[in-house]
Structure formats: C-alpha cells, structure tokens
Amino acid sequence: MRAMNLVFTLLRRFILAALVIILIVHYISKVTNDWDRGNGDTIASLQADGEVVAISIDKSFPIDNDTFTANAVYVTPKQIMVTYEFHSKQTKGVWTFPAMSLKLITPDGQELLSHSAGSNGTTWGSIGYISFDVPDKPVGSAKLVYDIYGRYGELEIPLVKAGDGT
C-alpha cells in the first residue's frame, strides 16, 4: 500500500512538472518573440533622406473586431512614413495586416503612392510601417484610408512641411 502511494505521488508530480515545463518554454518563446519587433531600425535609416520630422499620431479605427492604430508619422524630404500597430482578438488563422491596402490621400485629392511597407508578427497582432511618396504641393495633413472588402476606416495624419522642399 505504501509503495503504491509512493508510485502515485511520483506519477502525479511528474505530470505536474512536465506540464509546468511545457508552459514555461511556451511563454518564454512567446515573450522573446515579441522582443525587437519594433520599427527602430527603419526609423533610424530615414536619416539618410535628410531632415526627419517626427509627429506622434496615436489614433485608431476598428476593422471588424480588431484595431488599427497609427502610432507616428515621419516626414523626410523624400517620403512620408507611418508606423502602426495592429491588434487582433483572433488567435488562430490570423493574417498579417495588409498595409499595402492603406491609401494616403491629400486634402486636394491626390492619392500618394506607396512603394514600401514592412511588418512583424507579434503574439497580439502585428507591428509595421508603410512609406508613401511626398505630395506635389505641400499639405498640412492627409487622410489615411483603409477601404477594402466592405470595411472602411480613416484617420487624419498631420503633416508638417511635407513636400515644401525645406
């Protein structure tokens, strides 16, 4: 009887230890996966364009149950770069946010072209950036628009000095 009890106790504690180890490994890989998932390198590389004006935005719009947040805009003589975060509630079957679907439209109706975008997946969604051309005429702001498959979202992006050549 005593021997049996010992076996059961050992078995129980073995299962406990195994489960704890599986979860710890999982959580550690999850946390480390989110490290270095910023736009830091991309923002630093903007210095090559010349003067960089950084403006904080921090505005959001919902897309279905998820949230798109524009964090900041970086204006250089050559490009307008918007950094964003995309928070997704869904945990399975999630796709990277299609940043190339975003349009940047100036108040006089010019749709600025986008040539590059990048993103990194995180445990809660993705973090990324998208770059647009500077407008023909200087503008004080522009509208960032998501309009695809019947979903619509827009927010105002302040643009200081964009396209005035200074």
Next chain:
Amino acid sequence: MNKRWLIITVEWVAVFLLLFLIYRENIFTPGSRTPEQAHRLSESGFHYGPSTIVRKVTVPFDKNQVIFLGTYKEWFSADSVQKRRGGWVAGGGVAGIKIERDKGLSYSWEGSSMSNVDQRTFYKFYGYVSDERILTVELLMTDKETGQPAPMRESITADHMFLFLWEAEYGSSEWQSLRGLDKDGNVIYEQKFG
C-alpha cells in the same frame, strides 16, 4: 491523513488547470477541427467575408487539402485549407477577386510548390462567370514535352463558378487561352496567354 488527501486534491486540480492553459494557448492544437472552421477563421482573420460557400472541393490528388469556392458582395474566392498535424489551417487564396461584370468572366490562379524536394507544382485556376450565355469554360494548354493538348473543361452551373486543379512540373505546360463557350460551342469570351 486528511492533510495528505488535501495535497493530492490540490495537485490534481493544478494538473487540470495547467492542461486547460495548454489547451487555451493552442500549443499542440494549432489548427481547427473542421475545414469549415479553418476557412471561416482565415476569412475573418483577413477581414474578408464571410463568403457564401457555393462549393466545397476536396483536392482529388491531395486529400489533406480542401477548397471553398465562394462569393461575397462583388468578389469571388477559392480559399484553400490544409490538414497539418491533425488540425486544419489556412492555405492560400483567401482574398476575394473582383467580379468584372462587363467582361462576362473573371478569373484568377495560383501555383504553389507541393514539396521542397522536386519541382512538382499545384495549380489552382478558378473564376466566376457573369455572362449567362457562357455554359462551358475551357483552359487550353499544351504539354511542352509531348506537344499534346491538355485542356481543362468545366460546365457552368447555377453557382457561376469554375475550378481547375492539376499538378505538374513547374513550367511543363504552355497555356494558350481561357475561353467561354455558349451552348453551340461559339466562343463568347477569350483571353489569350503568352
């Protein structure tokens, strides 16, 4: 004695709690239980749909792959889901393609490699027919090696959609054209390739 039972109970409760966490974190179950669930999750994760499923097709030469033909507002799609490690996960083709009503026939295609070893490629060619006169769609191809024609053909039914699936060595066949024929075999629509 009572204290011993208390410890045993607490330990078992802890085991179930940890099992629940493992289940919730999807550590061993990355996919969905059914192809339909994986398809729905793929669409909502892409912010498209939910589409109306008009046909569910199991790929004849790959039982672990299911394709959902569907329409949503002014778009059509052929979303693939695949069985991996016992669960169904998203494949390709979740995005909707615009139905171009003035053209009478809209199509899209994708090729994906089936293994890392050889050049076997899985082709999925699909479309939506909006011209009521088109009753048959054919994709004319020629085998480059033998020079033999290898056409794909499908009759259009009430769901308006067609789907051609085949596997081949990458670039082993030459595509001539995609044609839409009426009931007498007259060409109503033609898109030439190459």
